[in-house]
Amino acid sequence: MKILRKICSAVLCAAVAVFMVCSLAEGKEKAGALSAEDFVPADTVAVSDIIEGLTARSAVVTEMTTGRVLFEKEPQEQCECGHYAKLMVLLLTAEKIDSGELSMSDTSVVSEYANSQQGSQIWLDKGEKISVEELIKSVSAGNANDGCAALAEKVAGSADKAVELMNSRAKMLGMNGTVYTDCTGMGEGNVTTAKDTALLCSELAKYKNLTPYLTCWLDTVRDGKAELVNLNRLVRTYKGVTGMKAWGSEKAGSCIAATAEKGDMSVCVVLNGCDSQEDMNAEAKKLLNLAFDTYEIYTPELPEDMIKETVVCGGEELSVKLAPEGLYPIVIPRGTYRMVECNFTAEEKLDAPVKNGETAGEIRYTMGGEVILEGKIVACKEVKKMNFICGIKKLVYNLLSM
Template sequence: MAIFRKLFVFILCLILSGCMMSECSFAEKVSVEDMLYAMPAREIIAVECNTGQVLFEKNSCEKTEISHLAKLMLVLLAAEKLKSGELSLTDTVTVSANANSMPAPQIWLDKNEKISAEELLKAITIGNANDAAVALAEHIFGSTDNAVTQMNRKAKLLDMKLTEYADVCGLDSRTVADAADTAKLASELVKYDILTDYFKTWIDRVRSGKAELVNLNRLVRTYKGISGMKACSSSAAGECSVVTASRGDMEVAVVVLGCTDRSMCDDIAQKLLDMSFDMYSLYTPEISEDMLDDIPVEGGEKNSVPVTFGELFPVAVPSGSSGSIDISFEKEDILTAPVEMGQICGKLICRNGTETIYTAQLVTNNAVKQKSFKFCLEKLLLYLIKI
């Protein structure tokens, strides 16, 4: 049985590298689970960034070394500083001896060299440069130790449970994460438009043209709608890729860790993006006007209260299923004062077959006090005055 399973996996790998699912009749008969199993990578995940929903995954919660992908957290912290105004792309950074001592990949920064923060950011996002990462971290946080502390703090805020940073470059074997955590990080990074051009750049130069940057993520040249993000490799981590792309309202982040071949790693990332966009779409229930009609209030200072669902966020559903989604709605006929603002007064439930795919609570949009003797007396006096 083991021989047959290995043969099956080998055939699937040939399919992945040689043809699209829609073009291969054999592939159409293969389950998604078998296809994911056949992909030669240690961890795989595809996540819809807007919703955080996992679309596909294989072994995505296993702690492993992540090599240069650690730099993505440093880039996120830099983007936050740029947004807040604490960092400017035109900032001049003085290169330290520590940054100068970093191993390849690098842009060969000299000790005491002056370079802009933007060039360092380019060198990190496009070229994985270790010396640039250390120089930028020291400029923003004063030291790499302080930078690592902030990187770990941010990881906790993003609920990246298995992520631990021991350095800013990903060279330390104690710098670890998993595919699921890395997808959360990618989903946060795509919110910063200022980074998109850097992540999508194929080739650039810094240091007055002396250092060339070449993006290892070849999908930036070929994949429609790509927005980033980073590819890297090391003996411990293997070939790794984080790729994000958008199509319509969907934004998808794919993480591939521990692949043995660069081309296969790219192919897996592309297939997962294709599968995500082909097999899923975003759905938000339509709200009819009567759902938002005011609800009468008994015994209150006001006769009715407005209601709202608040902001309705989309969910990813199988493509073509939106027409068959069953929507049920319940709403209180009348409320008794006192009524609190935000009080639950109804519920919307969307089902696809027997599966509940969406729930939203209807809540009051104002408070209504209970009638008091003083209120009733004032109303009576106003009525008498009008007469």
């Protein structure tokens, strides 16, 4: 009787399961396959319309931790470099400080070259001594040309050497549309692109010790003799902003590189050639909000059934642990993380010798059938091939353990 009840229960469960599967299939047939569009709010304005509606001649929006370009408009169009060049001087400075070759308290003696700079400045006197920290302030918030020249000379030894380092570092970052002809960015021939500026900002954003200077609204240097006012208005009007620089000229229009953080995301917006400062600030805010509202960071989750160990044939050890390699957080449309699927394959056995990091399988993440991330499953350690002496030792050990 018990057996009969079990059989009836099993049949009933199977019937219910079939009914549920059929209902789901029918519902999916009526509604269509689930896609990213199902998670987009009905009142969302087309991104392409927003980008095309910008007054900026060129624009790039990136997620800095992943390097993913979210939106763009003529990203490779060259324009005046202007005060963006000072971000490269700040990057070289940050790297020197990080390596211990320079400190905030170090002083620079103002040269004739630095003293001769025109335009935005803090009125440095030739022979004056000023700290690296004050020069960083003058460059971060004040766009000071004389402060930038003095800082560049302190970092590189001379203004000419600084320009060499700036161009070399730009090349390393893949800033292929950028050329520096002087350290301030004010001379003829200094050019860059929105894409290149975003790459520069993403690298500079790694140095959190500069954030207080890049987000400072008002400050003074030289014992109050020079006042600094940040042209990047977002530092006081946008929550989560972390820098970087705003400037403008008659030829270039209004330009801004602005970075901000919200949750796990770090976004950089670069706008070049806006019609006015008001348009520039409004468009920068709009694009930051669009990025944060439209995307999110997805950190790959490992499936519970992923093989974590595999057999080693002919090795000094019987098995080796496995782990994923090459997985990293990625950007996905907000609210679509439930659509991410993970599949993996792994070798049931490996032949010795096994190298540390040897590929034993692959892991792949997909969304809607499209691969969005893939990595390898690798051996966590080296396993040597068993030799005669090792075999005897194992045999004796096993005999004694019996």
